[in-house]
Amino acid sequence: MSKINVIYWSGTGNTEMMANAIADGTKEAGNEVNVIHVGEATIDDANNCDVLVLGCSSMGDEVLEEGEMEPYMESIDGKIGGKKIALFGSYGWGDGRWMREWQERVEDNGAILLEDGLILNETPDDEGLAQCREFGKRL
Numbered sequence: 001m002s003k004i005n006v007i008y009w010s011g012t013g014n015t016e017m018m019a020n021a022i023a024d025g026t027k028e029a030g031n032e033v034n035v036i037h038v039g040e041a042t043i044d045d046a047n048n049c050d051v052l053v054l055g056c057s058s059m060g061d062e063v064l065e066e067g068e069m070e071p072y073m074e075s076i077d078g079k080i081g082g083k084k085i086a087l088f089g090s091y092g093w094g095d096g097r098w099m100r101e102w103q104e105r106v107e108d109n110g111a112i113l114l115e116d117g118l119i120l121n122e123t124p125d126d127e128g129l130a131q132c133r134e135f136g137k138r139l
């Protein structure tokens with residue numbers, strides 16, 4: 001059994017739906033999971049788990065949300081070398097650039113990206129939620 005922390009930011013609830021479905025999948029696979037809003041996450045939450053799962057929607061112009069998620073990433077940049085990480089988030093009109101750049105950032109930190117970042121357009125439908133649960137099971 002692995003301990004998995006899912007730390008997320010979500011403006012209108014789309015990425016939050018993904019976070020909860022990913023958590024359901026990880027639980028079904030027999031893991032222990034904590035879902036934490038990034039506003040309540042500590043640096044320790046990034047470290048005290050076997051797999052760190054980070055979620056944020058595409059905001060600004062293809063960037064992480066700047067009030068809570070970007071500062072949190074800055075607080076863990078340089079401290080996640082060797083960490084197993086998976087990324088996810090919802091987007092709107094873009095082509096997923098925010099996720100590609102986020103993946104690069106995590107890899108530049110020396111973290112081990114377990115999966116390609118899971119991205120879904122706007123509000124997840126049943127198929128999207130099923131994809132999230134499968135993603136969670138694979139972690």
Ligand SMILES: Cc1cc2nc3c(=O)[nH]c(=O)nc-3n(C[C@H](O)[C@H](O)[C@H](O)COP(=O)(O)O)c2cc1C
Pocket residue numbers: 009010011012013014015016056057058059060061062063090091092093094095096121122123
């Ligand atoms: C201020 C703002 C900026 C956004 N910027 C982008 C963007 O650059 N690229 C994109 O694909 N979607 C963008 N979106 C759309 C959101 O990523 C999309 O609606 C997403 O589903 C929101 O998920 P959430 O409810 O988890 O925050 C933006 C939305 C808002 C409100």
